[in-house]
Amino acid sequence: MTEFAIFLIQNARIPIAILLLFVFLFLLLTLIKPVNSNLISKFNKYFSFKILRVPRPLFLLSLAVFFIWGIWLRIENLGSLEFYGDEFRHVFTAEGFNKTGKFLYWDRTANKPINYIYNRASFYTWQVAQSFKFFGVNETVARTPSVFWGTLFLVVVLIIAYKTEGTGLFTLVFFSQLVFDPTLIWQTRTVRMYTMFYTLFFLIIHLILRLIKGKVTFKNQILLSVLGLLLFFVTYQIHPLTVLLIPTVILFSLYRIQYLKITFSKKKNLLLTLLISAIIFGIFGLRFFGNHIEFSQPNIEYFFLSIKFFAQPLFALILIAVGIVYVLTQRESVQKNQNIFLLVLLISYLGLMIFATNRYNNLRYLFPAVVIVYWFFAQGVIFTIYKAVKILKLGSNSALLIAAVIILLFGVKISIPNLTKNTLFTSVTVANSFPDPGLGYTTKYREIYDYIRVYNPEAKIFSLHGPHQLWYAKGLVVSTVPDIVPNLPPSSKKYFTDENTAISKVKQELDENPEFIVNFENYFKNNNVQWLIVDEKIEPTWFSKMIEKDYQFVELQISKNFNGDENILAFKKNISGQNRK
Structure with a gap:
């Protein structure tokens, strides 16, 4: 049969x-x-x-x-808007195609390919790759x-x-x-x-x-x-x-x-x-x-x-x-x-x-x-x-x-740039409403990493997100979850290399994998991590599970997303006598 x-x-x-x-x-x-x-x-x-x-x-x-x-x-x-999760699928793959000739994800921070093939709508990705080749790599191109x-x-x-x-x-x-x-x-x-x-x-x-x-x-x-x-x-x-x-x-x-x-x-x-x-x-x-x-x-x-x-x-x-x-x-x-x-x-x-x-x-x-x-x-x-x-x-x-x-x-509501709320585009100072509620397309990652690059370029950074958002951390010392817990199960590793963020997986690992918390504690103590980039969905009280009282992070207010709520938070190590930027 x-x-x-x-x-x-x-x-x-x-x-x-x-x-x-x-x-x-x-x-x-x-x-x-x-x-x-x-x-x-x-x-x-x-x-x-x-x-x-x-x-x-x-x-x-x-x-x-x-x-x-x-x-x-x-x-x-x-x-003006930074890349968001799904866009990185084509962006990473386009860079990988230009550098390897294959539809592989490219890790811009490590400057090497990731062993992940993304061949969905490959003809479209090829067009993005050609745009990069002739006009440079940025959001507009x-x-x-x-x-x-x-x-x-x-x-x-x-x-x-x-x-x-x-x-x-x-x-x-x-x-x-x-x-x-x-x-x-x-x-x-x-x-x-x-x-x-x-x-x-x-x-x-x-x-x-x-x-x-x-x-x-x-x-x-x-x-x-x-x-x-x-x-x-x-x-x-x-x-x-x-x-x-x-x-x-x-x-x-x-x-x-x-x-x-x-x-x-x-x-x-x-x-x-x-x-x-x-x-x-x-x-x-x-x-x-x-x-x-x-x-x-x-x-x-x-x-x-x-x-x-x-x-x-x-x-x-x-x-x-x-x-x-x-x-x-x-x-x-x-x-x-x-x-x-x-x-x-x-x-x-x-x-x-x-x-x-x-x-x-x-x-x-x-x-x-x-x-x-x-x-x-x-x-x-x-x-x-x-x-x-x-x-x-x-x-x-x-x-x-x-x-x-x-x-x-x-009829459909008329849009006028910078006058109506449904124009669906923005600069770093303009707030918007978007067609899919809950999708916070902001300039936060780009803004946060630019801030660190100016004020603390040698600092060690830890991001609780997958490598998508690390696109904007080029030139900085950044680590992610797989760097701390190298023996994650295959499903978790795929999550951290393929999906938008690591939020839900981090919460799951905290509940089910004690080794995950221990490795976090040891990593932060031994590597003098000075910056932590975290999603608002993981409350600040979560840090008490892995960080001692004398190792606190201070929230750095950067900007607000389209609905006025903070969805990406940056925490800086609170060193005695150091002024907060």
């Missing part, structure tokens, strides 16, 4: 549950045609209208303003590839909106939401692969929408299909969430075969699409869901995350519902089929994230669905504008003003 067959038997609930989810979604889709058949005559007079268009010069000017504004939000003070992909993403979604809905208010409303979306801004300013993933993901969607539109030769259909498959495999290497696109293709193909009056040759093409999609899903999808599925605890929080950044989420949800109803009650057209594909994508992606992917709540995973949420929000806004103009008997020139008012009241 093959390994794959054993996997299916051992995880029988996975394909069964996914099949049930597919059946549910397919039954939901079957409602689309009856809705059109029974209610089209009633709703058509309300929902059937020509999309309000904007004069071309004004349209181009508005797009230019949004685009420049978006770039500003993504590059302002790009290097490291984040440049993300800025490039984040900017390209804006271009891709703009093309999708323009090609699908035409030059009009829809494109402006939809594009404005993405310009100000905090998740997209933050990921564009971060050394992570997500903006590249989003861009490639929606390039695939653009190709699919192009195929749905038709009016291409059979040769071009083959070319677009092959290009889409190649993009899928590349995108999957960047992030495995790419597999969530496959259920959408399968469900939409079933819908077209069952309910649309299409030729037999087109049905054959759709059947071939179903076969290829099923094979791809079998190869990549089942194993992905086998790693992440968790049916017993649906993550409903993802639904609320999808509307998190609207100024008025409830009213925005109403506009989204209006937009969906508008799409479903349109007369049969290519544009309607394209919109239904996007609706299927929203339902399947969001549904699978809620019921079938065991991932903690984070908008960076959900963002492809959030883009489609903005799409139907824009559809609802357009309908509202049309009805307002018609009922109030206003001129068409009033449409832009109404659109601006709706976006300001209900």
Whole structure:
């Protein structure tokens, strides 16, 4: 019996549950045609209208303003924040690649490689490495590839909106939401692969929408299909969430075969699409869901995350519902089929994230669905504008003003550098709110080590964090937990070389490993450690377990993080007669 067959038997609930989810979604889709058949005559007079268009010069000017504004939000003070935990994965590996030719972590303090291979999204890491090679190693340079992909993403979604809905208010409303979306801004300013993933993901969607539109030769259909498959495999290497696109293709193909009056040759093409999609899903999808599925605890929080950044989420949800109803009650057209594909994508992606992917709540995973949420929000806004103009008997020139008012009241909150709190970037003196509460992206490590480098450069330092934060301690004498307890179990050693901090592991070792405490005491006594860098989560009273009363550390107040709380503390050895800096 093959390994794959054993996997299916051992995880029988996975394909069964996914099949049930597919059946549910397919039954939901079957409602689309009856809705059109029974209610089209009633709703058509309300929902059937020509999309309000904007004069071309004004349209181009508005797009230019949004685009420049978006770039500003993504590059302002790009290097002012120090690297945080996940960014170091690519930063360390990029340095290791430049020095060894392999995707190995590089210990900047010891100036040698760490025996840890990080090959996730290696093509993205390679781009960071090339940036380092040509422009030097710093925060701004490291984040440049993300800025490039984040900017390209804006271009891709703009093309999708323009090609699908035409030059009009829809494109402006939809594009404005993405310009100000905090998740997209933050990921564009971060050394992570997500903006590249989003861009490639929606390039695939653009190709699919192009195929749905038709009016291409059979040769071009083959070319677009092959290009889409190649993009899928590349995108999957960047992030495995790419597999969530496959259920959408399968469900939409079933819908077209069952309910649309299409030729037999087109049905054959759709059947071939179903076969290829099923094979791809079998190869990549089942194993992905086998790693992440968790049916017993649906993550409903993802639904609320999808509307998190609207100024008025409830009213925005109403506009989204209006937009969906508008799409479903349109007369049969290519544009309607394209919109239904996007609706299927929203339902399947969001549904699978809620019921079938065991991932903690984070908008960076959900963002492809959030883009489609903005799409139907824009559809609802357009309908509202049309009805307002018609009922109030206003001129068409009033449409832009109404659109601006709706976006300001209900859309994504607008960001203005150094004026609004949700700009997601900072200098060392500016406080911020961030999309993920609890992530204290501060300049603390850089600031603390710079302080020590100026006032006490020869001092011995001990850091209770992993080597990530030691990036900023270059040239200083720093030791960490593995230096004191060399016989840590393998799991602990991996923790200290791979993860962001050593906080939880230190607490666990204190409770379970007496040798850990003894080694700490001896190390501090014998090595005259003068500085201790520690996280606030380990209370100062913790030191009484390992340090004698005559060996105290004095807290050095450096600066506060974004919510005003100290999360990184520096303690200096209290020597009699020595003034505190």
